[in-house]
Amino acid sequence: MTTSAPIRLRVFSLNCWGIRYLSKNCRERFDLIGDLLNQEPLDIALLQEVWCEKDFLFLKKKLGGVYPFSHYFKSGFIGSGLAVFSRHRIRDAFLYRYSLNGYPYMAQHGDWFGGKAVGKVLLNIGGLNVHVFVTHLHAEYCREKDSYLPHRVVQAWELQQFIRHTSAGADVVILGGDLNMHPDDLGTRLLRNYTGLLDSFSEAAKFDGCEEGFTHISENPFTHTDGLVPFGGGVRIDYILFKGSGEVEVSCESLCTTKGPVPGQPFPYSDHEALTAEFLFTPTKKGNGCKEREYGCIPEKLPELVNTVNEARTEVKVGLHCSERMRHTAARTGVMGLVLLVLELAIAAVPLFALGAEQPFPKASFYLLGALCFAVLLSTLMLYIFYSMEVKALQGTEDQMRLALSSLQERIKEYPKVLSADHLQNSLDSKDSVHL
Amino acid sequence: MQEPVKPELCGTMATERPSRLRVFSLNCWGIRLLSQHCAQRYEMIGELLDREQHDIALLQEVWSEKDFLFLKGKLSPSHPYSHYFKSGVIGSGLAVFSKHRIQDALLYQYSLNGYPYMLRHGDWFGGKAVGLVIVDVFGLKAHVYVTHLHAEYSRAQDEYLPHRIVQSWELLQFVRHTSCGADLVILGGDLNMHPEDLGNRLLRSHTGLRDCYTETDMFDGCDDGHTLIADNHFTKKQDLIPFEKGIRIDYILIKGSHRVSMKCESLSTTKGSVADKPFPYSDHEALTADLTLLRSEDSRNALPASERMEVVSEARAVVKEGLCLTEALRDKASRLMCAALLLLLLVFLPCLCHFSFTTTGFLGAVCTGALLSGALLYLLFTTHIKVLKETEDQMLLSSNELHTKLTGCRVSGSSSSDGSPELQPSGSFKREE
Numbered sequence: 001m002t003t004s005a006p007i008r009l010r011v012f013s014l015n016c017w018g019i020r021y022l023s024k025n026c027r028e029r030f031d032l033i034g035d036l037l038n039q040e041p042l043d044i045a046l047l048q049e050v051w052c053e054k055d056f057l058f059l060k061k062k063l064g065g066v067y068p069f070s071h072y073f074k075s076g077f078i079g080s081g082l083a084v085f086s087r088h089r090i091r092d093a094f095l096y097r098y099s100l101n102g103y104p105y106m107a108q109h110g111d112w113f114g115g116k117a118v119g120k121v122l123l124n125i126g127g128l129n130v131h132v133f134v135t136h137l138h139a140e141y142c143r144e145k146d147s148y149l150p151h152r153v154v155q156a157w158e159l160q161q162f163i164r165h166t167s168a169g170a171d172v173v174i175l176g177g178d179l180n181m182h183p184d185d186l187g188t189r190l191l192r193n194y195t196g197l198l199d200s201f202s203e204a205a206k207f208d209g210c211e212e213g214f215t216h217i218s219e220n221p222f223t224h225t226d227g228l229v230p231f232g233g234g235v236r237i238d239y240i241l242f243k244g245s246g247e248v249e250v251s252c253e254s255l256c257t258t259k260g261p262v263p264g265q266p267f268p269y270s271d272h273e274a275l276t277a278e279f280l281f282t283p284t285k286k287g288n289g290c291k292e293r294e295y296g297c298i299p300e301k302l303p304e305l306v307n308t309v310n311e312a313r314t315e316v317k318v319g320l321h322c323s324e325r326m327r328h329t330a331a332r333t334g335v336m337g338l339v340l341l342v343l344e345l346a347i348a349a350v351p352l353f354a355l356g357a358e359q360p361f362p363k364a365s366f367y368l369l370g371a372l373c374f375a376v377l378l379s380t381l382m383l384y385i386f387y388s389m390e391v392k393a394l395q396g397t398e399d400q401m402r403l404a405l406s407s408l409q410e411r412i413k414e415y416p417k418v419l420s421a422d423h424l425q426n427s428l429d430s431k432d433s434v435h436l
Numbered sequence: 437m438q439e440p441v442k443p444e445l446c447g448t449m450a451t452e453r454p455s456r457l458r459v460f461s462l463n464c465w466g467i468r469l470l471s472q473h474c475a476q477r478y479e480m481i482g483e484l485l486d487r488e489q490h491d492i493a494l495l496q497e498v499w500s501e502k503d504f505l506f507l508k509g510k511l512s513p514s515h516p517y518s519h520y521f522k523s524g525v526i527g528s529g530l531a532v533f534s535k536h537r538i539q540d541a542l543l544y545q546y547s548l549n550g551y552p553y554m555l556r557h558g559d560w561f562g563g564k565a566v567g568l569v570i571v572d573v574f575g576l577k578a579h580v581y582v583t584h585l586h587a588e589y590s591r592a593q594d595e596y597l598p599h600r601i602v603q604s605w606e607l608l609q610f611v612r613h614t615s616c617g618a619d620l621v622i623l624g625g626d627l628n629m630h631p632e633d634l635g636n637r638l639l640r641s642h643t644g645l646r647d648c649y650t651e652t653d654m655f656d657g658c659d660d661g662h663t664l665i666a667d668n669h670f671t672k673k674q675d676l677i678p679f680e681k682g683i684r685i686d687y688i689l690i691k692g693s694h695r696v697s698m699k700c701e702s703l704s705t706t707k708g709s710v711a712d713k714p715f716p717y718s719d720h721e722a723l724t725a726d727l728t729l730l731r732s733e734d735s736r737n738a739l740p741a742s743e744r745m746e747v748v749s750e751a752r753a754v755v756k757e758g759l760c761l762t763e764a765l766r767d768k769a770s771r772l773m774c775a776a777l778l779l780l781l782l783v784f785l786p787c788l789c790h791f792s793f794t795t796t797g798f799l800g801a802v803c804t805g806a807l808l809s810g811a812l813l814y815l816l817f818t819t820h821i822k823v824l825k826e827t828e829d830q831m832l833l834s835s836n837e838l839h840t841k842l843t844g845c846r847v848s849g850s851s852s853s854d855g856s857p858e859l860q861p862s863g864s865f866k867r868e869e
Contacts, residue, residue: 071829074822075547077815091837093830094609097547099523115822120613161542165568168617367797374801385561388525392563396522400541403519407539 007126007281008253012037012045013176013240015136015272017222018081020052024222025267030055032262033269034062037085042276044123045085046134046176046240049270051114056083073134076101076115082134082177084121092122096162099393100151102138104386111138111148118159118177120166128248128281131170133163135177137187150319152180153312154397156187160194161400164296171248172281173197175241178272183236190312193305196296197241200252200277209257210234215273219260222271240277249282297408299415306408313401320394327387334380341373454728455574456701460490461624461688463584463720464497465670466529472670473715478503480710481717482510485533489514490724492571493533494582494624497718499562504531517571521582524549524563530582530625532569540570544610547823548599550586552816559586559596566607566625568614576696576729579618583607583625585635591678598758600628601751602827604635608642609830620698620729621645621691626720628685634754637747641739642834645689648700648725657705658682663721667708670719688725692734702726741841748838752831759824766817773810776803 016033017023037045037059045067050056056072063070067085071093074080080097084090096118102111118135137155138148146152156179167173175197181188183199192199201213210217214234218225228234244250257273297305348366464481465471485493485507493515498504504520511518515533522528523545532538544566550559566583585603586596594600604627615621623645629636631647639645649661658665662682666673676683692698705721780803783796 071833074826074829075819076822077818079822089840090833093833094613095826095830096544099545115819165540165542166613166616168614363794364797367794367801371797371801385525389523389563392522392524392527396543399519399522400543403538403541410537410539 004283006283007128009044009125009130009279009281010040010042011132011174011176011240011277011279012040012042012274013047013134013238013277014045014274015048015178015238015270016050016055017270017272018050018052018055020055023271026055029267029269030058031062032265034059036269036274037063038066040276043087043125044132044174046132047083047085048134048136048178049081050083051078051081053079059083059085071119071121073117073119074115075117077113078110078115080115080117080119081136082117082119084119084132084134086121086123086132088123088125088130090121091124094120094166096120096158098137098155098158099396100154100390102148102151105383109139109141116155118162120162125172126281128171128283129169130172130174131167133159133173133175133177135159135175135179137178137180139180150315150322150394153187153190153315153319154393156181156190157312157316157397157401160191163191163195163197171245172250172279173243173245174279176239176275178238180237186308186311186315188239189308192241193297193301193308195241195243196298197243198252200240200242200255200275201236203242204252204255204277206254207256209255209275210259210273212236213255213257215257215275216271217260217273220268220271220273221261222268238272238275240275242277242279244281247283249284251280251282253278253280299411302408302412302415306405306412309401309405309408313398313405316394316398316401320391320398323387323390323394327384327391330380330383330387334377334384337373337376337380341370341377344369344373454730457492457573457578457727457729458488458490459622459624459688459725459727460485460488460493460722461582461686462493462495462722463626463686463718464495464503465718465720466498466500466503468500468503471719474503477715477717478506480713482507484717484722485511486514488724489535491535491573492580492622494580495531495533496582496584496626497529498531499526499529501527507531507533519567519569521565521567522563523565525561526563528563528565528567529584530565530567532567532580532582534569534571534580536574536578537572538569539572542568542614544568544606546585546603546606547826548586548602548820550596550599553813557587557589564603566610568610570618573620574729576619577617578620578622579615581607581611581621581623581625583623583627585626585628587628598754598761598824600635601638601754601758602823604629604638605751605755605827605831608639611639611643611645615643615691619693619696621693622727623689624687624723626686631684634747634750638751640689641744641747643689643691644736644739645691646700646736648688648690648703648723648727649684651690652700652703652725654702655704657703657723658707658721660684661703661705663705663723664719665708665721668719668721669709669715686720686723688723690725690727692729692736694733695731697730697732697734699728699730700725701728741838745835745838745842748831748835752828752835755824755828755831759821759828762817762820762824766814766821769810769813769817773807773814776806776810779803780807 018026020026060070063085067087069086069090071084071090073082073095075095075097098116101116102109104112116136116138118133121132123130123132138152140146179188213236215236215238216223217234218228242250255277257275258269260268262268466474468474508518511533515535517534517538519532519538519541521530521543523543545563546565549564550557552560564584564586566581569580571578571580586600588594627636659681661684663684663686664671665682666676666680690698690700704724706717708716710716780800783799783803
């Protein structure tokens with residue numbers, strides 16, 4: 001029994017940059033964020049990079065009066081950094097940790113130590129089942145030579161899989177977070193097209209914020225401006241996406257972002273800009289809503305989706321080749337280390353058996369070399385284990401993509417009008433689809 | 437808006453005669469170079485599956501991809517659809533073979549799965565997980581899950597119990613959250629838990645899945661449905677102590693929906709030996725379930741909220757205990773790191789130590805090794821602590837939800853404006869009620 005009156009919902013999303021001892025004015029900014037959330041009439045706040053549990057507990061205490069319900073998703077070594085504050089009761093929570101998230105030896109990037117994931121909370125608002133997802137994908141450090149692209153594509157794939165498979169019973173789906181991808185990047189297209197989620201920036205009736213909806217801008221004193229120059233002074237990498245269902249129409253009434261410095265405050269809330277979206281849920285007669293979008297990709301977009309999945313599969317294959325090569329190198333280096341160690345032991349054994357040996361035994365070199373060989377063996381072993389897991393994750397994703405492609409082709413056959421479209425013929429004629 | 441051109445539903449469903457579905461599950465024990473007669477047993481398993489023509493075969497411990505590809509080649513005429521779930525270092529070991537088209541697949545790797553330094557147990561290296569395949573069965577959407585949980589090496593002192601409880605929790609959450617749109621749900625696999633163990637009760641009570649063994653009227657197999665028996669050539673008798681004859685740790689669980697009613701007509705297991713063959717298929721027995729699907733509402737009642745709350749409380753206690761233990765282990769790791777660092781500084785302070793070069797070098801190497809191990813262990817245990825805390829939080833949410841249901845039910849006739857579930861059943865939990 002759903003209420004007949006429309007329901008308004010205000011959703012907030014912010015990457016808080018809460019890296020204690022590293023990010024600037026961390027404590028003060030959390031104080032400001034707490035004040036902001038208390039003042040603004042929001043329903044749900046989705047926060048990322050709340051790395052330290054103490055900061056979450058600080059916010060929980062500060063916001064307890066206005067947002068009595070919260071969940072902090074814990075995973076990895078540092079944590080997922082994901083937190084949800086809600087006026088409405090959180091009935092359930094579930095976490096899906098991404099299989100790939102960078103490399104442990106890339107300490108200067110540090111993503112691997114955070115257990116990046118997608119967190120899901122189930123809310124019941126006015127009798128409607130609202131599924132809310134919050135996430136944070138691997139950062140992009142160098143767009144020209146993005147060594148983490150396969151990882152981010154796998155994360156985007158797992159994100160869309162998780163959303164699609166767990167939101168079958170949802171009346172409304174909302175996803176907020178830092179995707180670290182531009183609106184037309186492969187991962188974003190994959191996510192939007194496959195799930196049917198709509199971008200609040202594109203759909204909002206009213207927008208007030210940075211130009212082009214940028215969420216990481218050069219005007220923000222915390223950002224490194226050099227990286228943003230090629231993109232016109234900003235990038236749009238934080239999103240609030242949404243969709244309705246057969247029984248509920250969802251529209252985005254307005255979207256606003258912060259614009260760098262905050263009036264009356266010495267510094268902004270974070271190095272990212274905050275997003276606030278206002279949604280209107282309009283219950284419709286059964287089946288009158290966007291039922292097709294409920295099941296994911298709308299029929300007209302199926303050919304585009306097939307192309308996107310093919311593109312994603314290519315990226316994953318590239319990543320797989322790299323990873324297999326790295327594993328092979330680790331194995332070769334390990335074997336060399338072992339051989340060297342054995343050789344060294346053999347050489348050391350000679351003076352033991354030689355009769356009347358007068359030459360001084362080079363102990364220092366012996367031990368140093370031995371230690372080096374041992375260190376090489378150990379590190380290559382750990383690298384081999386790590387790369388094996390990476391290879392398995394990439395292969396697993398590729399298998400899922402192949403399966404998805406054949407399913408999508410089957411679905412296209414059910415829509416003859418789509419099948420007859422010219423651009424579909426081109427994609428079917430392409431080499432990749434022959435492999436399916 | 438385009439209307440899909442959908443194929444007609446299978447004739448049997450339209451005329452309300454039940455459809456039959458045969459499901460097979462086996463832990464194949466496919467540890468190359470370690471398990472006995474691996475290659476020959478895969479030949480036998482291939483022959484069995486080819487002959488029996490099950491609709492769906494769920495295999496565990498298919499650790500080597502070569503063995504999967506061998507089976508795939510052998511079964512391609514009868515089971516053209518298959519999926520091999522890859523995760524972890526060695527692989528999840530999970531494989532599905534199906535006569536019916538597999539539309540989609542998703543893997544959920546368990547957050548906890550043993551310890552990397554427990555090499556003789558080796559579970560950590562297998563990325564144990566639950567795999568989901570969505571199969572088109574007679575025009576119906578079947579969500580089929582295959583899984584394998586952490587082994588139990590010592591029932592008296594089960595150091596992996598918290599890990600298995602976390603895995604059970606993640607399994608039930610995964611099934612609950614992904615089976616909303618399903619017409620029928622099947623879960624097969626090696627749960628490494630006895631039927632009344634906490635993890636099993638947690639799984640069944642929260643998902644509504646029913647055990648084929650308890651439900652069926654026709655059973656043909658080992659006594660008490662055991663799936664790991666003393667009579668099996670490969671089983672070590674001492675592993676079964678104190679259970680002399682055998683234990684039941686492999687299952688096929690089922691659940692219908694408001695569209696489809698499912699019943700297990702018969703269940704059978706292998707009995708340790710195979711006619712005309714020198715040895716069995718595996719150290720585990722194989723399960724075969726004959727299911728009937730009827731186009732009607734599956735109206736079996738879910739377990740009452742109060743009982744579910746009890747099970748969750750019990751599970752939470754185990755997780756808390758695991759948390760305490762892991763925190764103690766992490767403290768040990770940090771103490772190891774500190775001691776190693778201290779010793780390293782002492783050794784290299786010339787005023788304090790007058791060791792020979794050899795001894796200094798040796799001690800230095802040992803300290804560095806200890807420091808590194810301490811750091812890695814600290815990393816590992818911190819990750820485990822996070823997982824245990826997350827599971828505890830999720831269980832608490834579930835407890836609160838159940839509590840609300842209980843208290844809500846007691847207050848009769850009141851209309852709750854926030855739409856609490858028991859008065860206004862909402863989408864995702866409709867089928868649980």
